[in-house]
Amino acid sequence: MELLPNITINHYLLVSVALFSLGILGILLRRNAIIMFMCVELMLNAVNLMLVAFSKMWGQTDAQVFVFFIMVVAAAEVAVGLAILMMLYRNMNTTSTDVLDKLKW
Amino acid sequence: MEKLVTLIPLFPLVGFLYIIFLGKGLSKNLIGGIGSGAIFLSFVTSIVVFSTQLGGGNPTIVKVFDWITAGTFDIDIAFIVDPLSTIYLLFITGVGFLIHVYSIGYMHDDEGFNRFIAYLNFFVFFMLILVLGDSYVTMFVGWEGVGLCSFMLIGFWYKDMKNNDAAKKAFVINRIGDLGLIIGMCMIFMQTGTLKYDDLFISGSEASSLNGWYLHAAAIFLFIGAMGKSAQIPLHTWLPDAMAGPTPVSALIHAATMVTAGIYMVARSSDIFASSEIASNVVVWAGLLTAILGATVALTQNDIKKVLAYSTVSQLGFMFVALGLGAYSIAVFHVITHAFFKALLFLGSGSVIHGMGGEQDIRRMGGLKKYMPTTHFTFLIGTIAISGIPPLAGFFSKDQIIAFAFEENMLVFVILSAASALTAFYMFRLYFLTFHGKFRGTHDQEHHLHESPKVMTIPLIVLAVLSIFGGLIGFPHALGHTIHFHHWLDHALEKTVVMPFLDMSLNMELLLMLVATLIAACSIYFAYNKYVTKGELALEDDEIESGTHKTLAAKYYFDEIYDALIRKPVDAASAFFAKVVEPTFIDGLVKSVSAIPTGLGSVAKLAQNGKMVMYVMAMILGLILILITLL
Numbered sequence: 001m002e003l004l005p006n007i008t009i010n011h012y013l014l015v016s017v018a019l020f021s022l023g024i025l026g027i028l029l030r031r032n033a034i035i036m037f038m039c040v041e042l043m044l045n046a047v048n049l050m051l052v053a054f055s056k057m058w059g060q061t062d063a064q065v066f067v068f069f070i071m072v073v074a075a076a077e078v079a080v081g082l083a084i085l086m087m088l089y090r091n092m093n094t095t096s097t098d099v100l101d102k103l104k105w
Numbered sequence: 106m107e108k109l110v111t112l113i114p115l116f117p118l119v120g121f122l123y124i125i126f127l128g129k130g131l132s133k134n135l136i137g138g139i140g141s142g143a144i145f146l147s148f149v150t151s152i153v154v155f156s157t158q159l160g161g162g163n164p165t166i167v168k169v170f171d172w173i174t175a176g177t178f179d180i181d182i183a184f185i186v187d188p189l190s191t192i193y194l195l196f197i198t199g200v201g202f203l204i205h206v207y208s209i210g211y212m213h214d215d216e217g218f219n220r221f222i223a224y225l226n227f228f229v230f231f232m233l234i235l236v237l238g239d240s241y242v243t244m245f246v247g248w249e250g251v252g253l254c255s256f257m258l259i260g261f262w263y264k265d266m267k268n269n270d271a272a273k274k275a276f277v278i279n280r281i282g283d284l285g286l287i288i289g290m291c292m293i294f295m296q297t298g299t300l301k302y303d304d305l306f307i308s309g310s311e312a313s314s315l316n317g318w319y320l321h322a323a324a325i326f327l328f329i330g331a332m333g334k335s336a337q338i339p340l341h342t343w344l345p346d347a348m349a350g351p352t353p354v355s356a357l358i359h360a361a362t363m364v365t366a367g368i369y370m371v372a373r374s375s376d377i378f379a380s381s382e383i384a385s386n387v388v389v390w391a392g393l394l395t396a397i398l399g400a401t402v403a404l405t406q407n408d409i410k411k412v413l414a415y416s417t418v419s420q421l422g423f424m425f426v427a428l429g430l431g432a433y434s435i436a437v438f439h440v441i442t443h444a445f446f447k448a449l450l451f452l453g454s455g456s457v458i459h460g461m462g463g464e465q466d467i468r469r470m471g472g473l474k475k476y477m478p479t480t481h482f483t484f485l486i487g488t489i490a491i492s493g494i495p496p497l498a499g500f501f502s503k504d505q506i507i508a509f510a511f512e513e514n515m516l517v518f519v520i521l522s523a524a525s526a527l528t529a530f531y532m533f534r535l536y537f538l539t540f541h542g543k544f545r546g547t548h549d550q551e552h553h554l555h556e557s558p559k560v561m562t563i564p565l566i567v568l569a570v571l572s573i574f575g576g577l578i579g580f581p582h583a584l585g586h587t588i589h590f591h592h593w594l595d596h597a598l599e600k601t602v603v604m605p606f607l608d609m610s611l612n613m614e615l616l617l618m619l620v621a622t623l624i625a626a627c628s629i630y631f632a633y634n635k636y637v638t639k640g641e642l643a644l645e646d647d648e649i650e651s652g653t654h655k656t657l658a659a660k661y662y663f664d665e666i667y668d669a670l671i672r673k674p675v676d677a678a679s680a681f682f683a684k685v686v687e688p689t690f691i692d693g694l695v696k697s698v699s700a701i702p703t704g705l706g707s708v709a710k711l712a713q714n715g716k717m718v719m720y721v722m723a724m725i726l727g728l729i730l731i732l733i734t735l736l
Contacts, residue, residue, distance in 0.1 A: 027721050036717075101715030 012053035019046035033085055033095040037078070044074050107165045110154050110184045110237065113194060116143040117230040124223040133218050137209035140222035144205050144229055148198035155191040163187075164307050166239050173242070177298065184237040185302055192437065193236040193369060196444045200361045201229050203564035207452050208353040210560035211459060215351075221261060225357065228254035232362050236369060240301040241290045244370065248286070248334065251363045252279045258358060259350040271349035278343040282333015286370075289326030292319060293377070302373065312376045324377050324384030327370065328391070335367030335421045338395045342663050344418055348410040352455030355410060360417050360447035365440045368424050372433045385429045392425025393520050398661060400527035404534070405657040407643050408465045409454045412535045415660075416491065417447060419524060426521060427506045430513050438578075439502035445575045446490040446499055449568035453484035456557040456565065457539060461550055467535060468643050469550070471542040476554040479562045481540050483569040488536045490572040492529035493625045495618070501576035508617050522624060529625040533632035534643075541637055 019042055026039030048067045055063035089095055120143030128136050157165075164187035173180040184190075205225055212221050231254060235247025252275075260272030294300050296319055297311040305312040315323060331337070336344035347359050358364070371378060371388065378385055399419030406412045420443050427436035458465055460477055474481045490497040493504065503525060510518040544551050556562070635641050649655055656662065712723075 024725060028718060028725070031718075097717040100717070104710075104713050104715035 009053055009057050013050065016046045016050040016053070019043070019049065031096045031098050033088070033097055033100070036097065037081055037085070041074060041078070044070055107154065107157055107167055107186045109150050110167050110186050111169055113147045113150050113154065113198070114230050114233040114237065116146045116150075117226040117233065119143065121223050121226040121230060124219055124226065128219045128223070131219075133213060134209070136219050136222050137205070140226050141202060141205035141209065143226055144198055144202040147229070147233070148195075148202050151191065151194040151198045154186055155195055158186065158188050158191050164303075166303055168239075178294075180240055180242045180300065182243060183239040185239040186237075187307075189369070189372060189437065190236050192441065193365075194233065196441050197229065197232050197236065197362050200444050200448050200568070201225075201232075201357060203567055204353050204357045204361075204448060204452065207356075207455070207561050207564040208351075210558045211353055211455055212351060217261065221258075221351065224254055224257050224261070225353070228258065228358060228363075232366070235366055239303060241293070242300050244373075245286065245290070248330075248366060248370075249283065251358070251366065252276065252283070252334075255279075255347070255358050255363055258354040259347045261350055261354065265349075268349040271343075271346040275343040275347050278340050279333045282330045282340055285326045285328075285333070286330025289323050289328075289330060292323040292326060296323075306376050310376075313380070315377060315380075320377065321381045321383045324374070324381040325387055327374055327377070328384060328388055331367030331371050331425075332391065333367075334370075335364050335425070336395075336418050337367070337391050337421065337425060338398055339663070341395060341399070341418050342660075342667065345411055345414040345660070348408070348414050352410065352451060352458060355414070356448045356451030356455065359414065360451050361444040364417065364421060365424075365444070368421070368428065368436055368440050371425070371428045372437055375428075375433045378428070379431060385431065387429070388425050389429030389514075389517060392422045392427075392429055393517055394422070395419065396422030396426060396524040397520050397527075400524040400531065402657055402660050403531040404527060405654060407468050409457060409467050409470075409535065409539065410451070410465055412467075412531060413447070413450055413454060416450075416528065416532065419528065420447070420491070423503060423506055423521065423524070426517065427509060430506075430509050430517070432506065432509045435502065435505045435509060439506060441578075442490070442498035442502040442572075442575050445568055445571040446487045446497075449483060449487040449565060449572050450491065452561070452565055452568065453480055453487060456480040456561055457484075459557050459561070460554050461546065462553050464546060464550060467538045468645065469546040470539045470544070471546075472540070472544040473554070474540040477556045479556060479565065483562075483565040484540065485536060486569040486572055488532045491532050492629060493525060493621060494629075495622060496573075496576065498572050498574070498576035500622070504618055504621050507621055508614060511617060522621070525621065526624045526628045529628035530632050533629050534636055537632060537636035538643060542640060542642075545642075 023039040023041075023043035023046060026042065027036050030036055030039070048070055051063040051067050051070075055061060055067075085095055088100060092099065094100070120140055124136055124139060128139075131139075164185060166183050166185055168181050168183040170182050171179065172182045205222070208221065208225060212218050215221065228251060231247045231250025233247070235244050235251060238244040238247060256272045256276045259275055260269045262268050290300060293305070293312075293315065296315050297305060299305060299309075299311055303309065329340075332340045344359055344364065348355055350358075378388065396419050399415045399417075399422055403412050403415035403419060406415060420439070424436045424439050424443070427433075427439060456477065457470065457473060457480060460473070460480070461470065464470070486497070490499040493500045495501075507518060507521050507525065510521050544554075644654075646658075649658060659665070
């Protein structure tokens with residue numbers, strides 16, 4: 001905190017909330033599945049940022065461990081998710097979620 | 106020595122299991138040898154066990170293990186050794202053995218040979234359990250078991266639907282009788298608290314605590330059980346149909362052993378029947394009706410096995426008359442002689458059918474005397490024996506039943522004598538039409554005609570010898586001999602009730618014998634006159650004109666009456682339930698219940714429309730809602 005004494009936890013939180021909201025908005029407004037995917041990543045990283053910030057504030061490392069877990073899960077999720085999207089694109093020739101609505105009742 | 110009794114049912118059971126599970130690939134002769142050998146071992150053991158009872162009969166219970174123990178009710182698997190059970194053992198295993206040997210020849214070319222021998226063994230096992238069981242419950246196990254085996258053996262040639270129908274009919278009609286037996290057993294248990302013979306009749310005398318209408322009802326229900334198994338009117342219709350099975354089955358099950366289970370059960374319950382006059386009268390009249398109706402129907406049948414089947418029904422009627430009159434030992438005596446000559450006749454008819462290549466209609470036979478001398482000769486002996494000509498087996502037993510009837514009730518005597526005369530007539534009609542005159546079958550059949558192999562004729566000869574001499578065990582008093590057999594058996598059967606015994610004068614008894622013999626001889630003469638001298642033949646179906654003849658040929662329309670009274674209403678009810686009740690009420694109820702979730706679901710499923718944005722939106726709104734509520 002010495003280097004940037006004016007930056008408090010609140011600033012971190014603001015950035016994090018901003019990122020998270022962007023993610024949500026992205027998911028709600030965009031129809032391209034890849035973009036939506038990126039938005040999910042954005043939300044995950046917003047949470048990561050918040051976790052790290054709190055970790056620093058309390059001087060404890062538990063939350064940083066969580067961050068690693070989230071990163072691992074996110075990586076795995078991307079691997080699977082992108083593979084699914086690849087197959088979808090090959091078969092349907094699109095990644096628009098407006099068209100991809102077959103999975104129901 | 107008595108302990109050996111446990112081995113007797115064991116041999117056939119082992120034989121059955123061995124043939125079923127390990128018999129594949131063994132030669133037919135070996136399988137036949139195992140099957141007959143098992144019964145032969147039982148027979149030898151039976152003789153040993155029987156010998157312990159010769160000294161006058163001391164009933165022994167041989168316990169194997171506890172079966173049911175529930176409070177005060179306990180039933181063991183235990184065997185009773187007494188004169189009644191051992192005498193049954195002897196002829197079941199003895200005649201059973203001969204029929205097994207015969208089957209080796211008769212069924213030799215059948216693809217189901219192993220299965221057949223195994224079933225026969227299984228049947229003998231259950232029959233032995235029936236006879237040896239020391240309580241009504243154990244007897245019932247055997248009772249149902251023989252019913253099952255009977256079902257399997259009647260429907261043995263299962264590829265023909267007709268045989269399956271006959272098997273089902275036998276099974277269903279027997280169920281009616283079995284229900285009676287169960288009710289009878291329950292009634293006995295409710296009043297006496299036990300179902301063991303030992304407590305009821307032998308060491309204890311719990312049976313005497315049955316009284317009033319309870320006693321009569323229990324006895325009558327037991328008798329209904331016997332009616333089903335022993336084919337008494339009105340539950341007799343399964344037996345003639347049961348002739349659909351292979352002939353050795355008819356000989357073993359439907360003549361010599363299983364159908365006599367009813368006689369055994371009534372004789373075993375003699376204490377109960379003797380104290381209920383009403384039940385005894387029911388037994389007499391049911392037996393009498395069966396004897397005379399069976400004999401009249403047999404007059405007109407043209408299927409060689411059907412004639413013998415109705416003859417069996419009629420003879421069982423004779424036995425029940427004897428039982429109802431209180432002559433239990435005489436009934437059992439007739440069971441034994443009947444087992445000999447009826448097994449002989451059935452096996453003889455099997456030999457004829459074998460020689461004729463499957464033909465059973467006596468209108469297509471004739472003149473078989475010169476083609477099948479051994480079969481002819483043994484069949485003749487059987488015919489004479491059943492007709493009641495002294496000194497063959499049938500004479501002694503039947504004559505004693507008739508003498509008893511003479512003493513007790515004139516009407517019964519007259520009807521029995523008539524039935525007896527008819528017996529002689531229809532049996533000789535069968536004999537003359539089959540073995541005398543000209544051959545009436547096709548040329549192919551005549552060419553094919555041959556005497557059966559030794560493995561079939563030797564049992565015939567042995568049974569013929571038994572049919573000649575078997576009656577001597579009950580040699581009548583009048584001819585200068587004390588009737589050991591009856592004294593011995595009565596001693597075992599009767600503890601509390603004094604047996605009514607023939608006390609007519611010697612001359613009277615001789616006179617009755619003479620009359621009975623003359624009646625039989627006259628009948629035989631009539632048959633000879635009609636079918637040999639005049640050479641008349643049995644009418645073809647469309648030549649029958651007289652109403653009586655039609656009624657008899659149609660077996661008094663029993664099947665048609667049952668069809669109209671029971672089958673049709675049941676069918677109609679089933680159709681009503683299937684077409685109206687089931688679709689409207691049952692289906693209606695179930696479908697209206699399922700309509701509720703379906704209806705709700707059709708609303709709820711609108712939410713799942715596959716649009717990802719909607720899901721995300723719902724999730725976020727939900728989260729916001731939760732947050733608002735929490736904060």
